[in-house]
Amino acid sequence: MDRSNPVTKILRGLALLAIGLFFLFPLFWVALMSFQTNEQILRIPPSIVFEPTLSNYWALISGRLVSTAGVLEIKFMGNLWNSVFLSTTSVALALILGVPAAYAFARFRFRLSEDIAFTLLSFRFAPPLLVLLPLSLYFQDIGLTDTYVGLIWVYQLIALPLILWIVRGYFEDISPDIEHAYRIDGHSWWKTFTKIALPLARPGIAAAALLSFIFCWNNFIFALILASAGKQPVTVGALAFVTASGIQYGQIAAAVILSILPTLLLALYAQRYLVEGLSLGAVKG
Amino acid sequence: MAFLDLDRLSLAFKKEQVLKEASLQVERGETVVVFGPSGGGKTVLLRLVSGVMQPDSGDVRLNGRSILDQGPEERGVGMAFQNFALYPHMPAFENIASPLRARRLADSEIERRVHETARLLKIDHVLKHFPKELSNGQKQRTALGRALIAGPEVLLLDDPLRNVDAKLRYEMRIELPRLLKSFGGSVLYVTQDYKEAMALGDRVAVLLDGRFLQIDRPAEIYKNPADVRIARLFGDPTINLYPVQPRPAGNGIEIELFGSKVTLPGSHGHLQGRECLMGLRPEHIHVHTEPVEGGLPMELDAVTPLNVRTVLFLRTQDNRELLATCSEHEQGNFGRGHRAVHARIDFERALFFEPASGTRLPAAA
Known part of the structure; x- marks a missing residue:
């Protein structure tokens, strides 16, 4: 480990970053989605710039889901x-x-x-x-x-x-x-x-x-x-x-x-x- | 009646018989060394006494009472393991204190006794360390302290010097007897190093193939081994062994040895006509550079110093090997070997064994 020169160190860092991105990106994307409304999520092309909302969390915690079709009770x-x-x-x-x-x-x-x-x-x-x-x-x-x-x-x-x-x-x-x-x-x-x-x-x-x-x-x-x-x-x-x-x-x-x-x-x-x-x-x- | 009485203990693992009716008596305060090659059942014997294993048959009595129905925690024995078996998640202090904790002593009393024992064993400066931070020597002393601290009536030491380096082993060989004497209990000490057995045992019990072949004082076992295997195990360099057949000649008997005819002393007269295995201890072979009376001519191949003795590798005229020893100051006579010498063998002290069974043939009555 200690013998490695700077080049291999950088390469290893890049490799770790790539693996990290590959595995964590979906999770990261889901985390972003959780702060968006359905309309923001479904727009094309998708964007990571949006106005965050806590309405999703609020709906879950209060147990009341307000949608276009009416109010839905969720447990x-x-x-x-x-x-x-x-x-x-x-x-x-x-x-x-x-x-x-x-x-x-x-x-x-x-x-x-x-x-x-x-x-x-x-x-x-x-x-x-x-x-x-x-x-x-x-x-x-x-x-x-x-x-x-x-x-x-x-x-x-x-x-x-x-x-x-x-x-x-x-x-x-x-x-x-x-x-x-x-x-x-x-x-x-x-x-x-x-x-x-x-x-x-x-x-x-x-x-x-x-x-x-x-x-x-x-x-x-x-x-x-x-x-x-x-x-x-x-x-x-x-x-x-x-x-x-x-x-x-x-x-x-x-x-x-x-x-x-x-x-x-x-x-x-x-x-x-x-x-x-x-x-x-x-x-x- | 012996203090600790191992009575005809037998134990088999799967199909292999490890102990075959092994019996041994240990007196109060006595140190008995159980000696034998590895895999001979020595460790198993200690496990039977400590109670972590049960024999198939036989009995273990302490003070005349059988202790077989008691669990290891009730027997009040102390034991040090070959691999130390320290508790890795406890510091040395708690390792040593463990038997006292089991006896529910007061904290202050435990503190005092652990420090006292640690001082005796010279490990009082590492009591806060965990086992993985200790050197092998310190681990071994910690294990010894744990076995000793509660003052057990019987102390079982399973080759405690096996896993420490040669220098420490040598020091401990000198230090241990004093420690064991001050401790005062009976000790069963297991080793496969004959020098350790000689140095530590009041008596030595030789365990071979699951049986005690000989139980005697160390010097006696060296001088009068009951079996050729014991003769081989006791002694460094190893005893020289040659098949011979003594025949009558004149008014004595003679043998053919190394291409010469040799007359044996009259004390071996009863061996006449019997095939036997003759054992010659290296120190009973005196090597001279000049011809001497009764000396056999041979070639000196090599000279190897070994502690205070020097080993001489000899080649006989019929091309066999013979080991002899000489003292350090004699060594100078031989240079580095490769020369003709003359060996005078002290046949008076030769040992004779039955070739097939290996049993010692008795000396003349």
């Missing part, structure tokens, strides 16, 4: 809250179930352990559409359709395998001798788990939790079929902007920005735990 803030609630609870539940399970799979060899772990992973192989029909029929029978509990349960299909497999790898990388030493010092196995195994696997747990939160947050199909308007997250709720009188691009853009924010904040917060693992040198060597 965007409710959807946003649903997303936050569903994703957080799902990930929390998946952590409570998945982290101890990951530890068990990493530390103990028991009968069928590999098969069980693989079966759990295989939940991610099947396309959601394949399981949705039987699932919705069963959910109707046992009364879980359109309930938070039902959705959180189904979201475990997304979060649990991810957490289990990522965290298991981190547990496996911790030398068992470190845990043995702590036991020999006179600590119980539970304390060894909470004071040694968990802190040392924290970067992995943070990464897995963040990733599964994003997957839960972005899920569309489960909530579309299994929940009604009152329980639906933003991914489904955004459909409301496709109205009979046209597509409300401005509101969609504002909704996108608002729905990105929680995940973005979470990622920024979790980042320090992700980096912590590298600096601690806890894992291997």
Whole structure:
């Protein structure tokens, strides 16, 4: 790295800029759109010079969408809250179930352990559409359709395998001798788990939790079929902007920005735990 | 009754039998070195005593009571691991304090004892450092401090000098016995370095293929190894081994060695007619530049100084290799080698082994 001469430095900077532009431009454009009216967005040619308006955000927050066809009630803030609630609870539940399970799979060899772990992973192989029909029929029978509990349960299909497999790898990388030493010092196995195994696997747990939160947050199909308007997250709720009188691009853009924010904040917060693992040198060597 | 009694311990991993009814008794305050090549089950033995592993059969008794049903945290043993096994997310202070924290001592008491132990181990200046900021020597001392601090009745040291550099290993070899004596508990010390075993052990237990082949004082094991493999492992340079078949000749016995006929001392008379493996320690071969009585002519190939001894690489008349040693001041006689010399071998001290099993053939009664 240090040996590179100024020319390669500049070239690398340019390359990074190009990649950054390529990936961030759509997001940037959406951010601009969120401050424009539908007419400004749809004019040709498009321009980045416009008079910013907060009307899109205001419409979302107040829940009243005023369009040429009349006033439309939207439940965007409710959807946003649903997303936050569903994703957080799902990930929390998946952590409570998945982290101890990951530890068990990493530390103990028991009968069928590999098969069980693989079966759990295989939940991610099947396309959601394949399981949705039987699932919705069963959910109707046992009364879980359109309930938070039902959705959180189904979201475990997304979060649990991810957490289990990522965290298991981190547990496996911790030398068992470190845990043995702590036991020999006179600590119980539970304390060894909470004071040694968990802190040392924290970067992995943070990464897995963040990733599964994003997957839960972005899920569309489960909530579309299994929940009604009152329980639906933003991914489904955004459909409301496709109205009979046209597509409300401005509101969609504002909704996108608002729905990105929680995940973005979470990622920024979790980042320090992700980096912590590298600096601690806890894992291997 | 022994203080720590390992009674016929057996353990298999998958199909491989790691320990086969290994038994060892350790007295209170005694340091026993478990010596053997790597993969011989030494570490497993310590794990059985510490409780992080369970044997397939056999018993571990402390003070006459079986401790197999106790978890590692209940046994009150201290252990230092070969790879140190320090807690990476805790500073050295907390690493050393860990056994005291488990015993729920007051903070002030913990503070006092950690500093006391750290001073003894000369690491009191790095107590705030995290393990990754410590040198290997400091890590090793931290691990040792953690094992010692609670004053366990049994201290298990798993090759603690393996991962430190040669100079530090040498220093610690001198320092450790004093430390272990002041500590006062029983010590099981695992190593694969015979010099460490000789320096540290009140007794040495040689673990080979899952069994204790010999348990004795270090000097005794060197002088009277029970097996040819032990003779090979103990000694640097390695013992010279030659198959011989003593035959009667006149009123003694003789062997064919290095193309000459050699008469053996009468004390080996009982080996007559038996095929055996003869072991000659390098220090029992005296090399002279001039012909001497009973000296065998051979070629000196090379001269290599090794610590206080110098190793002489000899080539016999039937073209075999023979290692001898001489003291530093004798070394000057030989220059750099490549010359004819005469070796007088002290056959009185030769060791004889059964060629097939490797068992030592007893000396004459």
